[in-house]
Amino acid sequence: MKEGYGAVIIGGGIIGTATAYYMAKLGFKDILVVEKNYISSGSTGRCAGGIRQQWDSEYNIKLAMGSVKIFEQLEDELGFPTEYYQGGYLLLAYREQDAEWFKRRVKLQQSLGLDVRLLDPYETKQVVPYINTDGLLAATYCPTDGHANPFLVTFGYYKAAQRLGVEFALKTEVVGIQTKESRIKGVKLNTGDTIDTEIVVNATNAWTKDIASMIGLDFPVNPQRHEIAVTEPIGKLFDPLIISFKHGIYFRQEMSGGIVMGYGDPEEPYSKNIKSSFPFLRNIAAKLAAVMPLADDVRILRQWAGLYAMTPDAQPIIGGSSEVEGFYQAVGFSGHGFMVGPKTAQLLAELIVLGKPSMTLEPLSEKRFKSGEIKVEKAVI
Ligand SMILES: Cc1cc2nc3c(=O)[nH]c(=O)nc-3n(C[C@H](O)[C@H](O)[C@H](O)COP(=O)(O)OP(=O)(O)OC[C@H]3O[C@@H](n4cnc5c(N)ncnc54)[C@H](O)[C@@H]3O)c2cc1C
Incomplete structure (x- = not known):
């Protein structure tokens, strides 16, 4: 480690590693990524790996569509496996309000060029035969949605960034x-070292308040526990990642056959607690059986938890600080930072290195909380 760097990126999740990679790819020299634990040790390594473009807000749809373009060729670009699989996402509406909302959502998504279809219960069964259609009113299906392995994607960025000269200080805390x-x-490390730099990128997501307080700033980004589990491997039951907003569950089947499933309790208080709970096990089993009765007897192998980073509109904050020159961040990703990570990192790198991103980041600027102009992203689960 040297005494000074052109930029210090804090956080070794998908955002920190990918931003380092894209900055280096644009020719930026002397980047240090500082990670207090190990690569993927934060939310990234605890996430479900889902990649969906079916969002409610126009900007999120565009960001996710941009990321899918990157995911489609990422293995080749990074020279690393990612287990990327486009099995689609199937979103289920068992309530009138969801069915109405789905119609509006699909129109917007289609107008932006997304291949997404509104399905009736019969058509839904053609996509996933074992789905419970009792009370089902409608569904939406996007075949280019999918999932990837968050560890592999992040390690792919990490290795590729290293090849471009990026340095990493692991087990080191800012x-x-x-x-x-x-x-x-500059930044101070827990090793006692001080690193000179004129650019700091905060890619710590759920730890944003801790980092911001180091320069006297505060952002409305709060950590919230989300629990998740995986079952024993079973034969292939379905292809897409499935969401039911009524039951508040998402689940997908891994290539190895296990069902990965989770939900967020909206009443969960903000904290950095990532302990697993017994009520989650009971609830998730009941939710899965309600949507896919055939999976009733499947045994759960393992459960864990991680942090969503919640903002008042469930949308991230991306860009440079208006108060401290040289301070940038991409944080507050709610439950979708992995899927929008590649495009976010590419745009942030363009902003830092070229001074202008190829797609505006203005709608996700920190300023929106001051002006009060926020529109909540409703499709979060
Ligand atoms: C249960 C669960 C399921 C999810 N499912 C999905 C999904 O299907 N699809 C999706 O897109 N998203 C999902 N998410 C959200 C996704 O995991 C996050 O939005 C994304 O991983 C954020 O990446 P990141 O790099 O910003 O943050 P992180 O991966 O959390 O990385 C931040 C890093 O900063 C480090 N750090 C913090 N403070 C310091 C410091 N002072 N010094 C040095 N290092 C520091 C941490 O150790 C951490 O490694 C899920 C999240 C959870 C919890």
Whole structure:
């Protein structure tokens, strides 16, 4: 590790590693990524790996569509396996309000060029024969949605960034950020070292408040536990990742046959608690059986939990700080930072290195919370 770098990126999840890679690819020299634990040890390594373009807000749809384009050729680009699989996403509406909302959503998504279809219960059964159609009103299906392995994707970016000269300090924590006249000057590490830099990228997501407080700032990004589990492997039951908003569950089948499933409890208080709970096990089993009765007897192998990083509109904050020059961030991804990660990182790298991203990041600027102009992304699960 040197005494100074062109940029220090804090966080070794999908956002930190991918931003480092795209910055280096654009020719930026001297990048240090600092990760207090190991690569993928935060939310990224705990996520379900789902990649969906069926969102409610126009910007999210565009960001996810941009990411899918990247995912489609990422193995070749990084020279690393990603287990990317386009099995689609099937979203189920068992309530009138969801069915009405689905119609509106599909129109917007189709107008942006997404291949997404509104299905009736009969058509839904053609996509997933074992789905419970009792009370089902409608569904939406996008065949180019899918999933990938979050560890492999992040390690792919990590290795590729290293090949481009990016340095990584693992098991190393940023404990302070130095500024002078509202400009970034350096970071302090728990090793006692101080690193000179004029650019800091906060890619810590759920730890955003800790990082922001180091420079006297505060952002409305709060950590919230989300639990998740995987069953024993079973024969192939379905292809797409399935979401039921009424039951509040998402689940997908791994290539190895296990069903990965989770839900977020909206009443869960904000905290960094990532302990697993027994009520989750009971509830998730009941939810899965309600949507896919055939899976009633499947045994759960393992459960774990991780952090969503919640903002008031469930949308991330991406861009440069208006108060401290040289401070950038991409944080507050709610439950969709993995899927929008590649495009987000590419745009953030363009902003930092070229001064202008190829797609505006303005709608996700921190300023929206000050002006009060927020529109909540409703399709979060
Ligand atoms: C149960 C669950 C399921 C999910 N499912 C999906 C899904 O299907 N699809 C999807 O797109 N998203 C999903 N998500 C959300 C997704 O995991 C996150 O949005 C995404 O991983 C965020 O990536 P990141 O790189 O911003 O943050 P992280 O992966 O959390 O990385 C931040 C890193 O910063 C490090 N760090 C923090 N403070 C410091 C410091 N002071 N010094 C050094 N390092 C520090 C942490 O150790 C951590 O490794 C899910 C999340 C959970 C919890």
